[in-house]
Amino acid sequence: MEKDLAKRWQEEWQKSPKRNLCVCYDVPKEEVMKAIEAGADTFEKVSAKTYACQGAGCCERLIYRLLEFHQAHQKEQASSDADEQTLPVDKA
């Protein structure tokens, strides 16, 4: 399940990134995703940084979903980095 969510982050980059995620404020999905990658890890931070979802709030759920995908993606990367660090060293 967690892996599926992590994969979704990459998939979202492929699916119409230039299309507006927030139609009220003309904010493309890629702008939201870049803000998340740059450290906006809460809905409030994403909204403050991109101006997304400062209107009727209709895109709130989409932003939370992207945050969830990114969090899963980061967890997966951290665990694969940890796996690499624990590989036995070849002493031959």
Ligand code: FES
């Ligand atoms: S689509 Fe973002 S506030 Fe309406």
